Amino acid sequence: MKIVDARVIVTCPGRNFVTLKITTDDGVTGLGDATLNGRELAVASYLRDHVAPLLIGRDPARIEDTWNYLYRGAYWRRGPVTMTAIAAVDTALWDIKGKVAGLPVYQLLGGRSRDGVTVYGHANGETVAEVLDEVARYTELGYKAVRVQCGVPGLPVTYGVSQDKMFYEPAAARRPVEATWSSEKYLRMVPELFAATRDRFGPDLHLLHDVHHRLTPIEAARLGASLEEYAPFWIEDPVPAELQEGFRLIRQHTTTPIAVGEVFNSIWDCQQLITEQLIDYIRATVVHAGGITHLRRIFDLAALYHVRTGSHGATDLSPVCMSAALHVDIAVPNFGIQEYMRHTELTDEVFPHGYRFADGYLHPGEEPGLGVEIDEKLAARYPYDPAYLPVNRLLDGSMHHW
Structure with a gap:
């Protein structure tokens, strides 16, 4: 089994979500969440432009190896954007593994x-x-x-x-x-x-x-x-x-x-x-x-x-x-x-x-798998809508932690 497609779906059914959908040559699909609140498009770009092309042809069963490939194989490690992107891939692969095994992931x-x-x-x-x-x-x-x-x-x-x-x-x-x-x-x-x-x-x-x-x-x-x-x-x-x-x-x-x-x-x-x-x-x-x-x-x-x-x-x-x-x-x-x-x-x-x-x-x-799907036709009706988290100031105007 090989990965033949890794596609990023951005939708806003009331708030913004980024989802990675991985497909194998056997037609099995897996979903991973890649939402980083207020910085969604940064993760979408990281996945679409840098990670997804590297997944094509890989064995979806090699979850641990893929995790280390994306983490150790990137000189600029960690940080919210990178780790959210890795999380999306990892979660989608667990979804696929559960579907192939015919078992929910917790099993x-x-x-x-x-x-x-x-x-x-x-x-x-x-x-x-x-x-x-x-x-x-x-x-x-x-x-x-x-x-x-x-x-x-x-x-x-x-x-x-x-x-x-x-x-x-x-x-x-x-x-x-x-x-x-x-x-x-x-x-x-x-x-x-x-x-x-x-x-x-x-x-x-x-x-x-x-x-x-x-x-x-x-x-x-x-x-x-x-x-x-x-x-x-x-x-x-x-x-x-x-x-x-x-x-x-x-x-x-x-x-x-x-x-x-x-x-x-x-x-x-x-x-x-x-x-x-x-x-x-x-x-x-x-x-x-x-x-x-x-x-x-x-x-x-x-x-x-x-x-x-x-x-x-x-x-x-x-x-x-x-x-x-x-x-x-x-x-x-x-x-x-x-x-x-x-x-x-x-x-x-x-x-x-x-x-x-x-x-x-x-x-x-x-x-089997995570037990979640995405209605892509419905998702397409709700395009990305920019939204930011608040910031916080003290009473004297100094910036503070939100």
Whole structure:
């Protein structure tokens, strides 16, 4: 069996997605997600102009060799564009391997380690009262875990708070929206949010919160300490992870669990955080960390150091990636939780899939491969629409982390 075609499909059924479709000489096809939010066309070009021509004639069964061919064979390694492109190829090849074997991909990864994949949804609102109503809606849908994000008094906009509560999409403008930020105001608000949520919903509901890289280590330590009595499942991305030693300071001052890694591209990005046990959950994901092959390496390393998985799962991951994530989640021994932001009905029509949600769990499909297809005729009706993520400034106008 040989690869005879590798084609890049860009579509925007409500938001932009990049998909790689690989076809073999036997007519078997595989899909890989190549979406990099706000930089989609950079990956599309990398695949179309540099990677796809190299795939023609290769044996699709040699997944490990192909991964190393694209990684070690490129002098300019790593980075979000390169690793997202490699992820697309890797994921598509796993899809093909599952179809050839007649098995869902998770069976090729060792089979089930659990019956279902625990997921969390996003409850948000301008006020604490609005957030509590959204938490109630998610619990009624059967969620056992909910991320809570609230507007900060005195700030016009806040990360994670949206008009469309179910289909939050931050990349929504032709130029980056400029938001403003105050860590002082934020640090006063978050404990109030957790106190009110625990008071209404009790101790059994898992509560998560995303800081989105905005604090210093000592500020993050203060936040973690102030939330301990409310037993958060985790606080996510408390500080930018470029300075990984900063997490050591957080650890010294709080037992609140820490999750990080959705912007990581490789095992080397998180090696220190994992081996020094500075985090509790690693949030790397299939599309941005080199595909199923490399993500499994990251998760296997994490398992040695009592770090569990908590993969990114926002709407900038297409159903192709969500399905791939579920096949990994159901198989790895150190699974923790999976983020699950629902796609719109239109996105689901473009990417029909077999995975399903029931009683707080996602279940991967039992179809051979990943269990996801792409309706190319429908996809062609929705051309690329430029959209940027916001940027962030402090109240005095200084640039800050978004």
